[in-house]
Amino acid sequence: MGYFYFLLGVAAILVLSMLLSLRKSLKRQFALPYVADRTFFTPEQRAFVSVLERALGTDYRVCAKVRVADVVGLRGRLSRDDQERAYQRLGERRFDFLVCAADTSAIVCAVNLAPRSRRGKPPPKDILDRICAAAGLPFVRIRERDAYALDEVAAIVSDVMQHRKASERDAVLPHAEAEAMLQGLSKSILGEERGARPARAPESPRRREPEVGVSKRRDPLILGREDIEDGPSFTIQDDLDEVSPRPGRRR
Incomplete structure (x- = not known):
């Protein structure tokens, strides 16, 4: 009996x-x-963000670890295959730092940290540089360092910002030219609505070609008395005989 309870306990x-x-x-x-991360920045990012700010x-604010797909979109009129390929290029790429205007939150530029290099070469470029160039978003890479010079970082970021401002200024049409174009367009539209023909631009006068076989007489050009040649001179004497009349015609 005890053996049975032993087996029952083992089974339980x-x-x-x-x-x-x-x-x-x-x-x-x-x-x-x-699992939640214990810190938001890596040690390298934490050392750089304070210098960047x-x-x-x-006047500017720094946003960290922003997905590229959150700030870079696709232009319209793309096929489904082109859209899929474009989204695949974006993938899970992200910007380490995104600089925005403090008052309008307008995106000014993006900054990524590149790994350290003993050779001192500039950071290599990849597809992200091409994406930003196509989207018109200023993007710069800065090498990780133990210590950053504040003036150097400010010069690099300022150079990127100024380049974009210059591009936008060149792309903007002057106010006077834009106003003239709009007035001309409105006049053309109003003329078409009223059934009037649009005014044609005045044609430049065409040079008439001389007709073949027809000679054109030109008056001589006399510049001065010295250009006139003297012809033969004649003198009339007073003792010339009087000319007799010619006999009349006989009938």
């Missing part, structure tokens, strides 16, 4: 252990696999 222990292991597996299966001043 086995069943209990199985239930516990099953509970753990189910909990592990249905639990969400997420001081270099920009209070």
Whole structure:
């Protein structure tokens, strides 16, 4: 009889252990696999962001770790295949830092940190540089360092900002020229609505070609008395005989 209770206790222990292991597996299966990071910036990013904020001043704000797809879109009239390829290029790429205007939150430029290099070469470019160039978003890479010069960082970022401002200024049509174009367009539209023909631009006068076989007489050009040649001179004497009349015609 004691042997029976011993086997019953062993069976209960086995069943209990199985239930516990099953509970753990189910909990592990249905639990969400997420873990929070302890810090937002990496040590390299934390060392650079303070320098970047001081270099920009209070007129700008710095946003960190922004997905490229959140600030770069696609232009219209693209096929579905082109859209899919374009989104694949964006992928999970992100900007380390995004500089925005403090008052309007307008995006000014993007900055990424490049790994350290002992050779001192400029950071290599990849597809992200081409994406930013096509989208018209100023983008610059800065090498990671142990210490950053505030003036150097300010000069690099300011140069990128000025380049964009110059591009936008060149792309803007002058006010006077834009107003003249709009007035001309409105007059053309009003003329078409009223059934009037649009005024044609005056044609430049064409040079008439001389007709073949017809000679044109030109008056001589006399510049001065020295250009006139003297002809033969004649003198009339007073003792010339009087000319007799010619005899009349006989009938």
